[in-house]
Amino acid sequence: MERPVFQPTGTPVMDLDTPALVVDLDVMDRNIETLHSRFDQSTAKIRPHVTGHQTPKIAHRQLQAANTVGGISVTTIGEAQVFSDAGITDILVASQIVTRSKINRLCALAGSNKIGVAVDNPQNVSDLSQAATAQGVTLGVLVELDVGLGRCGVSPSGEAVELSKAVSRSPGLRFDGIMAIAPLPASSGEGSDGPSFPDRQERDAISWRVLQQVLDTRELIEKAGLPVSVVSVGGTHNYDIAAGMAGITEIQAGSYPLMDHLYCRLRPEFNPAAKILAAVISRPTGESAVLDAGHKATGPDRGMAVLDGVAGAKAVRFSAEHGVLDLQTGPSQNIKAGDKAWLVPYDLGLCFNQYDYVRAVRGDKLEGFWSIAGRGRFD
Numbered sequence: 001m002e003r004p005v006f007q008p009t010g011t012p013v014m015d016l017d018t019p020a021l022v023v024d025l026d027v028m029d030r031n032i033e034t035l036h037s038r039f040d041q042s043t044a045k046i047r048p049h050v051t052g053h054q055t056p057k058i059a060h061r062q063l064q065a066a067n068t069v070g071g072i073s074v075t076t077i078g079e080a081q082v083f084s085d086a087g088i089t090d091i092l093v094a095s096q097i098v099t100r101s102k103i104n105r106l107c108a109l110a111g112s113n114k115i116g117v118a119v120d121n122p123q124n125v126s127d128l129s130q131a132a133t134a135q136g137v138t139l140g141v142l143v144e145l146d147v148g149l150g151r152c153g154v155s156p157s158g159e160a161v162e163l164s165k166a167v168s169r170s171p172g173l174r175f176d177g178i179m180a181i182a183p184l185p186a187s188s189g190e191g192s193d194g195p196s197f198p199d200r201q202e203r204d205a206i207s208w209r210v211l212q213q214v215l216d217t218r219e220l221i222e223k224a225g226l227p228v229s230v231v232s233v234g235g236t237h238n239y240d241i242a243a244g245m246a247g248i249t250e251i252q253a254g255s256y257p258l259m260d261h262l263y264c265r266l267r268p269e270f271n272p273a274a275k276i277l278a279a280v281i282s283r284p285t286g287e288s289a290v291l292d293a294g295h296k297a298t299g300p301d302r303g304m305a306v307l308d309g310v311a312g313a314k315a316v317r318f319s320a321e322h323g324v325l326d327l328q329t330g331p332s333q334n335i336k337a338g339d340k341a342w343l344v345p346y347d348l349g350l351c352f353n354q355y356d357y358v359r360a361v362r363g364d365k366l367e368g369f370w371s372i373a374g375r376g377r378f379d
Contacts, residue, residue, distance in 0.1 A: 001357040004369065011366040015358075016341050018279040021299035021355045023370075025362045027273035028058070028257050032065050034269055035239055035256045039067035042243040046094060049254035051075045052069035052349040054374030055358060056086035058257060063088070071114065071145060073232075073252045077105045078377030083115050086373065092116040092142070092232070094179065094252060096152055098124050100131075101377075109137040116140035118179055120154050125166050125173065132172030137152075141167045142232060145180040147213045153180065164221050167319040177230030178217060181208045181252070184237055184266070197266060207238035208245070215247045235264050260348040261306045274358070275308065276343040276351070277325065280335055289313075289335050291343075298323070298343055299350035305343040310335070315343065 005017040005058040013022065039045055047069045048062040056344065057073030059072055071090025074080050080091045090113070097106050097117055109115050110132070119125050119141055132139050143163050154160050168175040185206040186195035197203060211233060218228045233242050234252040242251045249322040255263040258274035278293035295318050307315040307325060313332035319322040323343065327333045335341075345351035352358075353376065 004357050007204055007366060009366055009368055013277070013361045013364045013366060016277055016359055016366065018277050018340065018356065019291075019293035020277045020359050021297075021351065021357075022275055022277050022359045022361055023058075023225070023258060024273050024275075025360055025367065027271050028061070031257050031270045031273055032062060033261065035236070035253060036065045036067045038240055038243050039251075041114075042067075043246065044243055044248045045069045045250055047071055047073050047232065047250045047252050048257075049073045049252040050083065050374070051079060052254045053200065053258055053352055053358075053368055054079065054082075054372045055352075056083060056088070056373055057360075057370045058089060058358075059083060059086070062257060069250050075136070075336060076378055077102050077109070078116070078379040079374045080109055081105070082374045082377055084109055090114045092118075092140075092252075094118055094142075094144075094181075094232075094234075095182075096120060096124060096144070098127070100127070101352055103127055103131045104135070104288050106139065107131050107137050108138055110137040111135070116142060118142050118144040118152070119163065119167065120144045120146075120152050122163065122166050123164070125170055129170035129172045138172060138174050140176045140230075141173050142177055142179040142230060143175075145214060145217055146333060147176055147180045147182055147210050149181050149183045151181070156180070156213045158220070160217050161220050161224050164226055165224065166224055177228040177232070177249070178214065178221070179230075179232040180211075180214045181205060181234040181253075182238055203237075203266075204241055207241040211238065211242055211245055211248065215245065218247060234271075235265055255348055258348055260345045260351070262303065262346060263348070264344070272308070272344045274345065274348060274351070276305065276345065277359075280339045280341065281322075283335070283337060286333060287327050289325040289327060291325065292314075292321070293323050293342060293343060294321045295316045296320050296354060297303050299345055299347050299354060303346035303350075307347050308342040308344050310341055 073092040144153040278291040282290040312329035
């Protein structure tokens with residue numbers, strides 16, 4: 001559990017105690033506007049996927065913007081409870097809920113909220129139906145398709161049709177439609193900067209082919225006599241392709257308000273709004289400096305955070321509590337102990353799960369500490 005030093009509103013950002021997870025509200029608002037405005041002329045709308053930032057105040061900012069469905073998506077029951085407690089009443093749990101205790105909690109939430117859930121097997125459909133009927137609630141259900149992610153979901157074929165039929169004839173359940181999370185269009189192999197990606201034209205073509213599988217499955221289900229009111233797909237990496245494809249009704253986009261290094265490589269029209277402020281604590285050699293932010297501050301070792309704003313320097317190594325900079329050229333070699341530096345997280349969700357509060361800033365002043373209330377809610 002993080003125990004931050006709570007500093008007063010108006011504190012200059014560079015005076016914040018370090019390491020600190022900081023969100024620049026001006027950048028965040030521009031990112032939200034960039035993505036949401038793409039849907040001005042689209043029949044599809046946005047369902048923010050909030051698992052990455054886990055922060056109710058950010059979710060409310062997203063829902064206050066134009067072109068949303070009026071609700072969010074999450075991954076766990078614990079997250080759904082957090083955002084329900086924060087006043088959000090339309091929640092899709094975009095994952096499979098299979099244990100008896102969690103199914104009962106899901107149904108309890110459906111007593112006062114519009115709750116949807118993903119399914120990918122007949123036994124889960126039966127269990128959800130039994131619990132929903134016993135508690136006198138109705139659950140909206142989306143059949144999840146596996147369109148290449150290799151995680152959850154049925155194949156986009158006759159298997160999806162049969163499962164949709166099973167949902168539609170199950171009491172306590174409402175068949176709403178289908179959902180799919182498209183994989184990142186990565187090329188084979190990884191470099192020091194993470195996975196390599198095809199060029200933009202090829203990425204767009206890959207995204208179109210993947211999403212077309214979802215629309216083809218919708219057509220199969222409708223030919224079987226079932227109306228499909230919801231076609232929900234993810235995410236930030238292919239939002240513009242999805243917005244232009246007739247038949248897709250909502251996009252579960254998650255990373256776009258805050259971004260991270262991985263997604264900024266894919267979508268340069270957005271800027272990183274969430275960064276870690278760190279302090280230089282040592283200059284052991286003329287060519288190196290050490291920060292007070294390691295993996296505990298930036299996120300587990302899926303990829304390294306990236307130094308931002310220091311010309312001629314690079315973050316080259318992280319341990320649990322420390323980050324080591326290589327001061328390669330010029331002005332970077334003038335860095336001294338006590339100076340501050342910014343790190344862009346490699347993976348937003350892993351970074352946010354290290355903190356209980358985000359420091360919300362506008363301009364160069366602190367506006368407040370915002371609770372990352374969904375942190376650790378794996379339940």
